[in-house]
Amino acid sequence: MTTSASLFKKFTLENVAQIASSSHKEQKEVREELAEQYPALEEYWEEILPKKSDIFIIRCQGQVHCITLVSSQPEVLFFNHHGGPYLPHLKLLHKYPFMLKGHQVDIGGCRYVISGANVMCQGLTSAGGVVADGTEEGEVVAVYVEGKEHAVAVGTMLMSSDEIKEKNKGPCIENIHHLGDGLWMNPILSASHISV
Numbered sequence: 578m579t580t581s582a583s584l585f586k587k588f589t590l591e592n593v594a595q596i597a598s599s600s601h602k603e604q605k606e607v608r609e610e611l612a613e614q615y616p617a618l619e620e621y622w623e624e625i626l627p628k629k630s631d632i633f634i635i636r637c638q639g640q641v642h643c644i645t646l647v648s649s650q651p652e653v654l655f656f657n658h659h660g661g662p663y664l665p666h667l668k669l670l671h672k673y674p675f676m677l678k679g680h681q682v683d684i685g686g687c688r689y690v691i692s693g694a695n696v697m698c699q700g701l702t703s704a705g706g707v708v709a710d711g712t713e714e715g716e717v718v719a720v721y722v723e724g725k726e727h728a729v730a731v732g733t734m735l736m737s738s739d740e741i742k743e744k745n746k747g748p749c750i751e752n753i754h755h756l757g758d759g760l761w762m763n764p765i766l767s768a769s770h771i772s773v
Contacts, residue, residue, distance in 0.1 A: 586693050588637075588759025595636040596651075604632050607644060611655060611663055614717075617676050625654060625669070652765050656754070664717050664731050664753060667761060671727045679719040679728060680750065681707035687722040690730050691757055696720055696750035698741050712738045720750060730755035 599607070608626060612618075618625065626632060626646065633651055635643040640659045645651035655663040665676060682690055683705035690696060701708045705723040712718055714737050720730035732750040741749045754760055 585754055585758040585760040590763050592638045594638055596633055599634045615676050662717050677719040678709045678712050679721050680709050681721045684723045691755050695748040695752050698745045698749045702745050708738050708741050710738055
């Protein structure tokens with residue numbers, strides 16, 4: 578079974594299994610889930626997923642579902658794994674950085690995070706690191722690096738902010754999508770990518 582942390586490490590366009598128009602019911606459900614999960618985007622949904630536009634739910638190997646607008650160049654906006662929470666593609670997060678709480682890793686942790694490693698407590702609690710207050714276990718968060726403007730990864734909390742400060746040991750954020758991974762390198766998924 579593919580773990581979330583290795584989902585996109587070797588992701589290529591050949592991982593696209595099915596692209597089909599979604600039913601109106603399915604599209605409505607996806608839009609409602611996204612609106613509930615990302616309330617900070619309330620004013621921006623018409624820019625991101627216009628109501629009059631259809632969306633694709635692209636099924637990929639490893640039970641990954643990617644959400645795109647129906648177009649000739651469908652760019653991934655969100656994805657989920659095994660029916661879990663939707664996570665934004667980093668390019669979307671860069672446009673709307675306020676959509677997620679963000680933790681900051683010290684500069685020494687940068688190369689590990691962009692190689693796909695999970696974020697360690699010490700990378701957030703050391704000088705240069707920042708633990709965002711009020712994040713809970715299982716919450717989707719952005720990962721920033723000291724001195725950099727844009728997020729370098731998206732992941733889920735393995736423990737709460739308070740636990741990170743208390744324990745200060747071990748992994749605290751599961752790194753699911755990061756700069757340079759397969760999804761970053763292949764953000765456009767279309768029917769021509771389906772392996773037969």
